[in-house]
Amino acid sequence: MRLISLSVVYIALYTVAMVTEGKRVVILPMPFTSHTKYQTNVARALSKLGHEVWVTIPDHLVAKRVLDTTNLTVVEYNTPSGVLEEVMMSGFRDAYFKGEGDDWGLFLTLLKDHCHALLSNNTFFTQIRDIRPDFIIVDNIPNLKMMAVLAYRLGVPFAFVGSAYDPIQFRTPFSPAIAPVPLFPFTHRMTFAQRMQNSLIFLLSSLHDYSSYSDAVSRYAPEMPDVPLDLLVARAELWLVEMDHVLDYPRSTLPNVKLIGGTATGPAKPVPPPFKAFMDGASQGVVIVSFGSYILDLPKAVSDKIFTVLMQLPMKSVFRSNLTSPDPNKIMTSTWIPQNDLLGHKNTKVFVSHCGKNGQYEALFHAVPVVAAPVFADQGYNAQRMRSKGFAETVDIRTITGDDLKATILKVATEKSYKDAISKASEIFRIEFGVPMERAAFWLDHVMKYGGAYMRSAGQEMPFYQFICLDVILCYIGVLAVVCSLVGTCAYKGLKFIFRSQKHKTE
Secondary structure, eight states, rough: HHHHHHHHHHHHHHHHHSSSOOOOEEEEEEHHHHHHHHHHHHHHHHHHOOOOOOOOOEEHHHHHSSSSSSTTTEEEEOOOGGHHHHHHIIIIHHHTTTTTOOOOHHHHHHHHHHHHHHHHHHHHHHHHHHHOOEEEEOSSSSHHHHHHHHHHHHOOOEEEEOOOOOHHHHHHHOOTTTTTOSOOOOOOOHHHHHHHHHHHHHHHHHHHOOOSTTTTHHHHHHTOOOOHHHHHHOOOOEEESSTTTTTSSSOOTTTTTEEEEOOOOOOOOOOOTTTHHHHHHHOOEEEEEEEEEEEOOOOOHHHHHHHHHHHHHHEEEEESSSSOSSSSTEEEEOOOOOOOHHSSTEEEEEEEOOOOOHHHHHHHHHTOOHHHHHHHTTHHHHHHHHHHTEEEEEEOOOTOOHHHHHHHHHHHHOHHHHHHHHHHHHHHHHHSSSSSHHHHHHHHHHHHHSGGGGGGGGGGSSSSSTTTTTTHHHHHHHHHHHHHHHHHHHHHHHHHHHHHHHHHHHH
């Protein structure tokens, strides 16, 4: 008994010793609801470890009051009208319902403008400087990596937390034949044509960075020694990537690149009213329908189709939208839903989703099969990976008929294979990652205490052309060219001499 007590004491003392003395941390999320949601989850987990955390959030997002900022301090800033979510989404969401492709040019331009607005804003810089941060966390998407310049100006170590797996930036060896880019709905087993497309994207990315200004350091930190942006970004103590090998596919990493998907999810809390009574009373089960915070108003033809299908199903439905339900006892509509908690409810049978990353991980965590209806950006890729693993079926919500949509929902909700596949994956995911936001906070706390130098690869300290041995390859090509030239010259002169000798003998 005494031995057990001593063990408990030693474990407690070790745990206390491992906790870093509280640091002042500033988090810079992308100004989107979904991105800020998982960043605030990580922020709250850091707060529980004793750190003081500030999160920068644009004023229009603060006004929505949809984010949990408990124990956090919000640094509110004004966003130029051109960077509002609705303007950005017009190039994606609205284009989809018109049958058009995603406008990536608009997206890249607006996010460059967003970074420029913050990095050139002296008031914003002063706000962050006056916090006296010990550590800065930047949203890990290519478009926001310029924000590392802010940490550089302040002389503060930094890390990236977010969605992007960018082996070029990480300096991680990789193969484009098995690492699909989320721009395309490919799996890691690609056809030749798909490998051609995927390789082209990686090649273009290595030749030119379309998401950032290459002179960002000299442009926004002229008082600091100039450093190429890619080498500045490579100084990050840590990259935490919203990705894993359970929902996604196995990918190569380095010790300071941690694949931890699902920081938006965790154990479900009790469902609040009025959702609780509706969910508890659904003896036949519930269908959760959500296309995210950006798609609350659907074209009438699409919304009518969805309502008709939901009315015909034996289950009840919770539908996130601005629309009025034709029968509130059968279909509950709301502009906001406690999605993670609803998916964790015992009566939830299936999730009809646009396949945003947060919703996907919530479905995985709670083992809810999915009817995937991707709309824009990486959602097609997300839907395809779920379908390929047996967790979901995919549909085009714009073109599918009502009968086919009904049949697909019933198929996914009732056929045992979908539930079995995602239940097994959910169990593996929980064993490996626990509560992802807590695991993310652990690694951030770790590098704040110990630094990340011991995990750093030498490749993260050299230009990309050196990392891929381009200088060595060109040197070999040059040597080979010289040798071939000498051999060719010698052969030419030798043949010429032989020819002249034979000609002389003949004469």
